[in-house]
Amino acid sequence: xxxxxxxxxxxxxxxxxxxALPRVxxxxxxxxxxxxxxAGEFCAIELEDGALGLxxxxxxxxxxxxxxxxxQAGMPSLALARRYAQAAGAQRxxxxxxxxxxxxxxxxxxxxxxPAAVGSIGDLDLHSGDHLGMVGLFPPLVPQVLATGARLTVxxxxxxxxxxxxxxxxxxxxxxxxRCNKILSTSTVLLNDTLDATLGHCRRAQRVALVGPGAxxxxxxxxxxxxxxxxxxxxVDAPRLKAxxxxxxxxxxxxxxxxxxxxxxxxxxxxLADAANDx
Numbered sequence: 001x002x003x004x005x006x007x008x009x010x011x012x013x014x015x016x017x018x019x020a021l022p023r024v025x026x027x028x029x030x031x032x033x034x035x036x037x038x039a040g041e042f043c044a045i046e047l048e049d050g051a052l053g054l055x056x057x058x059x060x061x062x063x064x065x066x067x068x069x070x071x072q073a074g075m076p077s078l079a080l081a082r083r084y085a086q087a088a089g090a091q092r093x094x095x096x097x098x099x100x101x102x103x104x105x106x107x108x109x110x111x112x113x114x115p116a117a118v119g120s121i122g123d124l125d126l127h128s129g130d131h132l133g134m135v136g137l138f139p140p141l142v143p144q145v146l147a148t149g150a151r152l153t154v155x156x157x158x159x160x161x162x163x164x165x166x167x168x169x170x171x172x173x174x175x176x177x178x179r180c181n182k183i184l185s186t187s188t189v190l191l192n193d194t195l196d197a198t199l200g201h202c203r204r205a206q207r208v209a210l211v212g213p214g215a216x217x218x219x220x221x222x223x224x225x226x227x228x229x230x231x232x233x234x235x236v237d238a239p240r241l242k243a244x245x246x247x248x249x250x251x252x253x254x255x256x257x258x259x260x261x262x263x264x265x266x267x268x269x270x271x272l273a274d275a276a277n278d279x
Contacts, residue, residue, distance in 0.1 A: 003085065014272065022047040023047065024046070027072045028045075029067060042213060046101070051102070052241065053102070054214045054233065056213075060089055069090065081102055106218075110270075110278065112266065123209055127149060127150065131151040131152075133179075134154045134155070135154075135177070136154075141184070154169070154171070155174050157194070174198055181206050187211060187213070187214050188212065208226050208228050210229070210230050227262070232258055
């Protein structure tokens with residue numbers, strides 16, 4: 001059975017058959033001074049053409065392992081991207097960051113820029129009568145969801161969070177998503193080995209939004225599995241973002257929130273053709 005990771009790498013293999021891909025230029029990591037802050041949550045892979053790809057680094061010992069890893073400069077980017085589908089932990093995170101960087105490479109060559117995000121939950125169009133399944137607890141969004149009149153069920157991996165709340169609940173049972181007509185998921189599922197199983201519980205949902213700063217991959221395999229919106233970060237000032245990340249400073253001002261809707265996305269084949277026309 002195919003996986004999202006395997007399908008993403010397969011698309012990049014097709015891209016590599018069309019054009020020579022840029023090699024890896026550098027791995028950018030937050031310094032120890034950023035540990036415990038939001039500025040210390042992501043790494044970035046930079047390609048020789050300047051494209052950047054982000055990846056979350058706070059799963060397990062990922063960050064510590066990356067700090068001790070050998071330099072990636074000069075490595076073929078496709079070889080590093082394959083680790084997303086073949087490896088785990090820090091190597092998987094490196095692979096995913098490279099998948100995201102190669103996605104940006106393609107988008108730039110095809111002159112495609114994702115539209116701006118409407119809002120944190122606005123794309124789901126929540127109303128009274130809806131039942132939202134939230135994969136990963138987003139505490140700031142809970143009041144916004146409840147204010148719409150929608151029911152809320154949160155699926156978590158952390159057992160200490162499970163239980164009933166005032167008007168909503170947190171469960172460890174992902175099958176509860178099958179009772180929800182709309183889904184909002186953290187993009188961390190792209191890294192923690194729960195993605196394919198989670199999407200399997202969302203087949204009946206009318207809308208499935210996968211969002212997070214690291215959600216910068218090609219959306220095609222996700223759209224094919226029922227995701228209707230992929231929300232991530234579109235980097236608008238790569239030099240300043242790199243400098244901020246390396247210094248352990250906030251970098252959000254150098255990227256904007258974007259959202260790719262399934263019905264408005266041109267598709268990989270069209271992007272590949274447009275990139276070929278770019279030379």
